[in-house]
Amino acid sequence: MKNMFKIGVTVCLVTILFSLTIMLAIGTSTLDEYSLPPPLSVDMTLEKSIFRRMSIREFTDEPISDEELSTILWAAYGLRDDGKRTVTEIDGVHAAVIYVFNKNAVYTYNALNHSLVVYREGDHRGDIDILQYDAPIQLGLCWDTSKADPNRGGAELGEIGQNIQFMANALNLGTVVTGQIPPAIDPLGLPPNEEGLIIMPLGHPVRPYNFVDKPMWISLLPRIRESPMSLTTVLEKRNETMSLEGELTRQELSQLLWSSYGFSNYIDNSKQEPINLKRHRTVPSAHGYYPLVIYAVTKDGVYSYYPNFLTNILTKFGGASGHVDFFGLPIVTFMMKIKSGDMREEIAQALSEPGIASAPLFIVPILDLEMAKELSGEYCWRFWYYEAGASAHNVLLEATARDLSANIIFPTDIDSIRSILGLNDDLVPTLVVPVGR
Numbered sequence: 001m002k003n004m005f006k007i008g009v010t011v012c013l014v015t016i017l018f019s020l021t022i023m024l025a026i027g028t029s030t031l032d033e034y035s036l037p038p039p040l041s042v043d044m045t046l047e048k049s050i051f052r053r054m055s056i057r058e059f060t061d062e063p064i065s066d067e068e069l070s071t072i073l074w075a076a077y078g079l080r081d082d083g084k085r086t087v088t089e090i091d092g093v094h095a096a097v098i099y100v101f102n103k104n105a106v107y108t109y110n111a112l113n114h115s116l117v118v119y120r121e122g123d124h125r126g127d128i129d130i131l132q133y134d135a136p137i138q139l140g141l142c143w144d145t146s147k148a149d150p151n152r153g154g155a156e157l158g159e160i161g162q163n164i165q166f167m168a169n170a171l172n173l174g175t176v177v178t179g180q181i182p183p184a185i186d187p188l189g190l191p192p193n194e195e196g197l198i199i200m201p202l203g204h205p206v207r208p209y210n211f212v213d214k215p216m217w218i219s220l221l222p223r224i225r226e227s228p229m230s231l232t233t234v235l236e237k238r239n240e241t242m243s244l245e246g247e248l249t250r251q252e253l254s255q256l257l258w259s260s261y262g263f264s265n266y267i268d269n270s271k272q273e274p275i276n277l278k279r280h281r282t283v284p285s286a287h288g289y290y291p292l293v294i295y296a297v298t299k300d301g302v303y304s305y306y307p308n309f310l311t312n313i314l315t316k317f318g319g320a321s322g323h324v325d326f327f328g329l330p331i332v333t334f335m336m337k338i339k340s341g342d343m344r345e346e347i348a349q350a351l352s353e354p355g356i357a358s359a360p361l362f363i364v365p366i367l368d369l370e371m372a373k374e375l376s377g378e379y380c381w382r383f384w385y386y387e388a389g390a391s392a393h394n395v396l397l398e399a400t401a402r403d404l405s406a407n408i409i410f411p412t413d414i415d416s417i418r419s420i421l422g423l424n425d426d427l428v429p430t431l432v433v434p435v436g437r
Contacts (some may be wrong), residue, residue: 032118033110037067039074039232042170046234046401047226047255049166050394051264052211054280056174056272059135059203068171069137072202073098073109075167075235076139076160085111086235087159088396090389091410095148096156097194099140099185101125106188120188128199129184133176135201139164140185142196150195152410154382155431157197158389162283162397163235164200170231174205177284179383197382207273211266216330221254224265227401238400240407244359244436252402253296253361256435257335258282259398260363260391261294262307267328278328281307283390290323291372292387292430295338295421297347297362302339302421308332339422350416351409351432359434364421365391367428388430395433406435 077098078086085094098109100116103123107116125138141160143153161177168175178184183196190196217223229237248256264280281290294305306312309332311323348357356362365388372384392408399406409432411417417429 033113034107034116036070036073036114036116039071039078039114040067040171041230042071042167042232043230044170045226046166046229046231046397047224049170049231050259050282051266052169052209053162053165053264053282053284054169054268054272054277055176055275055284056203056205057133057176057275058206058273059133059174059201060206061136062204064137064173064202064204068173069100069202070114071171072164072167072173073100074114075163075231077109077111077163078114079111080236086163086238087156087393088238088240088408090148090152090156090408093147093152094156095143095153096160097142097144098160099142099188101128101138101140102136124188127187129180129187133178133201135175135203137202139175139200139202140188140196141198141200142185142190142194144193145195146193150382151385151430153195154197154385155389155392155408155410158386158391159393161198161200161386162390162393164202165284166231168202169209172204172209173202175200175202177386179386181380197386205270205272207270210270211268213265214267214328215265216328217265217333218330219254219333221257221333221335222251224255224258224262225251229401234397234400238396239405240396241405242353242407243355244405244407244434246358246360246437248360248404248435252404255398255402256361256363256395257294257296257305258307258333259394260365260433261290261292261305262333263325263331277324277326279325279331281324282394283387285323285387289371290387291368291384292391293366293368293427294391295364295366295429296335297343297364297421298360299342299344301337301341302343303335304338306332306334306336309334343420346420347417347432350413350420351411353409353434356407356409356434356436359436361435363392363395363433363435364417365430365433366421366423367430369426369428385430392431392433395435399435404435404437406433408433
């Protein structure tokens with residue numbers, strides 16, 4: 001009898017150990033959590049994916065494959081081989097939450113397991129506000145209000161949105177950044193510590209992409225060139241540091257400024273409706289009229305970057321439409337000196353980051369309140385910071401493709417930065433991006 005008891009105990013222990021081994025081998029997935037396949041490796045160069053960045057608003061019913069969704073979610077907010085996220089922290093914090101809507105359920109993306117966790121069963125795509133676009137997948141970008149304020153949350157979501165657009169386009173899928181007040185995701189019912197900001201429909205475009213490479217570059221700055229580094233590699237290698245130095249070539253300077261807020265080398269002939277733009281920007285605009293001004297700080301002084309002077313002329317006569325390109329205009333880009341002298345040490349002190357004082361370049365996305373006056377109020381600032389975060393993130397990616405390093409710093413003393421740069425009260429520094437070696 002004792003032997004039989006011992007055998008029974010041994011069998012039970014072996015069974016438990018075997019079960020634990022299987023659970024460890026397959027992770028923590030449950031019936032309410034679904035593992036995603038490994039993300040695909042995309043060979044498209046970073047610059048080409050930026051050239052092709054555009055908004056798609058009409059989609060077919062063709063489903064998104066698990067591999068495609070896996071790749072886009074990993075690019076958006078996934079974990080790299082070194083354990084870092086594919087986007088950098090804002091003020092040392094990751095606060096984003098991504099919801100995934102499909103015909104079966106609403107999920108949250110679990111980056112740790114690279115999985116989807118059921119949040120609510122059933123098809124809730126129709127619950128999203130009617131202003132959104134029909135697509136097989138809807139991505140809801142939110143942030144945890146216990147971890148970040150609206151501006152910091154908005155900036156991180158701007159990084160995430162860029163990665164979604166770049167990777168979707170590289171896979172010949174399409175998406176568009178949409179945001180409104182109140183948030184379109186509100187009918188879903190979020191946890192009390194979360195707030196929604198952006199909905200991005202994801203699907204196959206009704207009209208295929210049709211780009212023609214026509215840079216038409218008129219500038220003393222070198223023409224934009226593709227690096228050999230792929231989008232996937234850039235996301236894996238992106239590196240931040242607060243110790244920067246060295247010099248930049250004119251080519252590197254041109255590439256970095258262009259990535260922040262420039263125009264594509266490509267002419268778009270796809271006739272996407274209802275908005276048929278010809279030459280797209282490197283970032284989408286909050287509310288469609290690009291209220292940021294890009295400042296560059298070097299050892300020689302403070303400069304304002306003009307992505308395309310022709311659009312500035314149109315702005316004076318055509319209002320908001322002048323900020324976009326309906327005609328495929330030539331790119332007439334330049335830097336205008338605003339202030340002479342080396343301000344880098346002063347900026348580093350104002351940011352309490354002495355290690356960046358020797359960085360050869362600071363890029364500062366600045367909100368022009370005069371341009372943004374059509375939409376005002378506390379709520380709108382998170383949209384402006386979304387756009388600033390998208391711009392800053394592009395600089396980090398382009399720096400990586402050029403074997404440089406960069407970082408995103410959230411300035412706490414806005415008045416000091418404004419004074420150093422010689423800005424009036426209508427110009428608000430949002431983020432500071434030091435770049436160097």
